[in-house]
Amino acid sequence: xxxxxxxxxxxxxxxxxxxxxxxxxxxxxxxxxxxxxxxxxxxxxxxxxxxxxxxxxxxxxxxxxxxxxxxxxxxxxxxxxxxxxxxxxxxxxxxxxxxxxxxxxxxxxxxxxxxxxxxxxxxxxxxxxxxxxxxxxxxxxxxxxxxxxxxxxxxxxxxxxxxxxxxxxxxxxxxxxxxxxxxxxxxxxxxxxxxxxxxxxxxxxxxxxxxxxxxxxxxxxxxxxxxxxxxxxxxxxxxxxxxxxxxxxxxxxxxxxxxxxxxxxxxxxxxxxxxxxxxxxxxxxxxxxxxxxxxxxxxxxxxxxxxxxxxxxxxxx
Numbered sequence: 001x002x003x004x005x006x007x008x009x010x011x012x013x014x015x016x017x018x019x020x021x022x023x024x025x026x027x028x029x030x031x032x033x034x035x036x037x038x039x040x041x042x043x044x045x046x047x048x049x050x051x052x053x054x055x056x057x058x059x060x061x062x063x064x065x066x067x068x069x070x071x072x073x074x075x076x077x078x079x080x081x082x083x084x085x086x087x088x089x090x091x092x093x094x095x096x097x098x099x100x101x102x103x104x105x106x107x108x109x110x111x112x113x114x115x116x117x118x119x120x121x122x123x124x125x126x127x128x129x130x131x132x133x134x135x136x137x138x139x140x141x142x143x144x145x146x147x148x149x150x151x152x153x154x155x156x157x158x159x160x161x162x163x164x165x166x167x168x169x170x171x172x173x174x175x176x177x178x179x180x181x182x183x184x185x186x187x188x189x190x191x192x193x194x195x196x197x198x199x200x201x202x203x204x205x206x207x208x209x210x211x212x213x214x215x216x217x218x219x220x221x222x223x224x225x226x227x228x229x230x231x232x233x234x235x236x237x238x239x240x241x242x243x244x245x246x247x248x249x250x251x252x253x254x255x256x257x258x259x260x261x262x263x264x265x266x267x268x269x270x271x272x273x274x275x276x277x278x279x280x281x282x283x284x285x286x287x288x289x290x291x292x293x294x295x296x297x298x299x300x301x302x303x304x305x306x307x308x309x310x311x312x313x314x315x316x317x
Contacts, residue, residue, distance in 0.1 A: 001283045002032035003314060004086060004291030005306055007076065009036050009067040011295075016075070018299050019067075023076045025303055027083040029310050033116065034076065035088035035248075035291055038069040043126035051123050052250065054212050058124075070103045077111035084114045086291070088248065089188035089206065091122035093133040097146040097166045098173075101153040105177040113178035118206050118246075119147065120188035121197075134165055140193050141165075147185060147201045154182035186246050190214035190225070199232035204244035204288075209267060210251070218264045219278075222247070223285060246289040247282065268292075276316035 005026050007019055023034055042063050049056035073085045085107070095103070108115040121143040122128055125136040134142045142165050149166040153159045153173045160169040177183055186206035187198040191214055198205045207225065209217040216222045230240035249268050256269040267278050279290070294305040 001279070001287060002084075002289035004033035004035060004084075004289065005031050006088070006291065006293045006295055007034045007036055007072075008295045008302070009069070009072045010039070011064050012297075013295065013299060013302070014065045014067060019072070019076065020079045021299060022302060022306075023080055023083060026306055027080045029306060030314075031083070031306070031310075033084035033086050033289070033291065035086045035118070036069050036073050036076070037066075037088055038090050038094065039066045039124070039127065040068065040094055041127055041130050042066065043124070043130065046124065046126060048123055048125040051211050051213065052208055070107055073107050073115070074110055077107065077114060082114075084116060085111060086116045086186070086206075086246075087118045088291070089118040089120040089186075091124075091128075092119050092143040092146045093122055093128055093139050094131055097149040098153065098168060100146065101150045102173070104150070104183065105154060105173075105175070108177040108179055108183050109175060111178075113183075115177075115179070115183045116186055116204075117150075117183050118186045118188050119143070120194070138165075140197075144197060144201060147197075150185075151182060151201075184244070186244070190216060195229055195232055198229055198243065199236040199238070202243055204246050205229050206246040206248065208248045208250065215260075216247075217266050218260060219267060219281060220264065222267065222282065226285060244288045245286050246291075247287055249290065249292045252292055272312035273316060276313050279313070279317060 007022055008014060009019060026034055046058050050058040069087055069090060077085060104117055121139045128136050145163045145165050149161050152161050154177050159171060159173050184203040186204035187194060187202035188206045190207045190211045207216055216225045226245060233240045233243050252268040252275060256266055258266060258269040260266060268275050294302055296302045296305055
């Protein structure tokens with residue numbers, strides 16, 4: 001099972017030296033991948049509901065500096081040699097399809113095949129509107145079509161596409177990504193439309209456990225979610241074993257609420273030994289990759305969190 005960490009490409013720790021140090025030292029500690037997040041602009045007034053908080057409020061720490069996701073991934077790739085990079089997640093409607101496909105292919109080439117494309121349809125209506133993207137209400141259909149266009153551009157010698165939002169033909173798209181047939185597409189989101197996207201287009205499912213509308217924060221809930229996903233993949237005529245399972249953890253240990261409202265124990269709450277047991281259990285379920293939010297107020301505190309996790313949790317696996 002791959003284990004990753006978040007790279008603070010936003011907020012008070014954002015600087016070239018800080019993010020490079022975290023990526024380089026994370027690689028040296030033995031982590032498998034790091035995540036980079038995607039916002040281009042943050043509206044001063046947000047009326048859209050943030051899906052990963054009970055209140056629907058976007059976190060205050062998310063309202064400051066943000067680096068552009070794919071430029072940041074390229075920068076970090078140049079500082080490392082083994083570490084993989086997961087876009088967590090790229091909001092697919094943010095960028096025109098052909099341009100985004102080119103940028104992603106370039107990151108994969110520059111990193112020598114170390115890119116995983118975590119992708120989603122987005123939730124922040126005001127941001128999507130500011131970027132001049134297709135209508136927010138159509139973002140699901142836009143995402144599906146853009147992902148299909150990515151695959152055409154990445155794999156076809158003479159790419160051609162005729163859709164509602166994307167049209168191209170008579171073009172040369174070269175070079176192709178380093179990974180063949182293309183970088184893995186991990187589909188983010190926990191809703192029924194996200195699961196249908198996994199079944200149709202994904203190489204992996206990449207949910208966050210703490211969506212209050214679609215929680216996957218207990219062993220029973222995660223197991224049921226994985227069963228739903230695998231059934232949809234099979235119903236789509238694909239082999240469920242061909243779709244990887246990844247998982248994102250925002251809070252763990254003492255920072256995580258230990259029990260749900262129904263009294264069930266939350267995954268990754270409690271002691272290091274309990275967290276290690278959770279990792280062993282979900283690995284047996286088929287989870288292939290998991291990443292944790294280690295960011296703290298300082299770089300030193302962030303690195304201490306990462307070191308402690310390696311020493312107290314992963315050492316028990």
